[in-house]
Amino acid sequence: MTPADVLHVWERAVGGSHPARAFALLRLARPADHPDDLVRLSPGRRDAALMDLRARLFGDRVEAVAQCGACGTELELDFRLGDVRAAADPAEPETEVRGHGHVVRFRLPDSEDLLAALHPGDAGVTRTGLLRRCVLQARRGRRSLAAEELPDAVVEVVEARMAELDPQADVRIVAGCPDCGQDTEVLFDIAAHLWDEVHTWCRRTLWDVHLLASSYAWSESDVLAMSPARRHFYLEAVGL
Ligand SMILES: [Zn+2]
Known part of the structure; x- marks a missing residue:
């Protein structure tokens, strides 16, 4: 994987939605796999591949910030990806749950489902869209139900089971x-x-290209082909 590969993925996905960006990164992580196969991966399998990619690009250690749910203080998170890797892959693609008098058969979502169901700014519509795609059969007694007819309590049972079956996504x-x-x-x-x-990273790299191309009249590909150490030297040499 070269800097140009990373930039190529970034420029194509920068205007996209969260699932579209995630899928673009997945293609960068698994270049030998056909996109039709990659799109079928569950969110957990996708995320496992993205963790491998992250470790290759930026290392295993993650530092991030979050907010305390009680008082709002900024919390510093510091952990290793190895510590949050799920032991198991998703068990079976389809399964059945029973709860609150309902029986629901469903499959785990994949990237195509996430993209198709997405309604930016409306989590409720996105959630219903995902259920409509992933619920294969639902009944209460002898009556068949559509996914959107399921009561919230049953939807919660389905979602909890999805998270259990695909632990890396949660x-x-x-x-x-x-x-x-x-x-x-x-x-x-x-x-x-x-x-x-x-x-x-891409914005910083393009700034480096801009500064070195302006100073030395090198092309973008010349600058991108340099090792980070050599690029750093020239940036120091031009006083930046
Ligand atoms: Zn607090």
């Missing part, structure tokens, strides 16, 4: 607050975190 970090002593559970979204890092 990484939670518990952080203690130094001010009030309360623990806060923080959802760690590797796709969003890695995208932010790639975005910052």
Whole structure:
């Protein structure tokens, strides 16, 4: 993977939605795999591949900030990706749950579902859209139900089972607050975190290209082909 590969993915996905960016990063992580196969991966499998990519690009250690749920103080998170890797892959693609008098058969979502169901700014519509795609059959007694007819309590049972079956998609970090002593559970979204890092890295790299191209009349590909050490030297040499 070259700096040009990372920039190429970034420029194509920078205007996209969260699932579109996550999928673009997944293609960068697994270049040998066909996109039709990658799109079928569950969110947990996708996130496992994104964690591998993150470790290759920026290392295994993650430093991030979150807010205390009790008092709002900024919490510093510091952990290793190895500590939040799920032991197991998703068990079976389809499964059935029973609860509150309902029987629901469903499959785990994949990237295509996440993209198709997305309604930016409306989490409720996104959630219903995802259920409509992933619920294969639902009944109460002998009556068949559509996904959107399921009561909230049953939807919660389905979602909880989805999270259990695909644990890598649901990484939670518990952080203690130094001010009030309360623990806060923080959802760690590797796709969003890695995208932010790639975005910052790409902008910084393009600034380096701009500065060196202006000073030495080198081309973008000349600058991108340099090792970080050599690029750093020339940036110092031109007093930046
Ligand atoms: Zn607090």
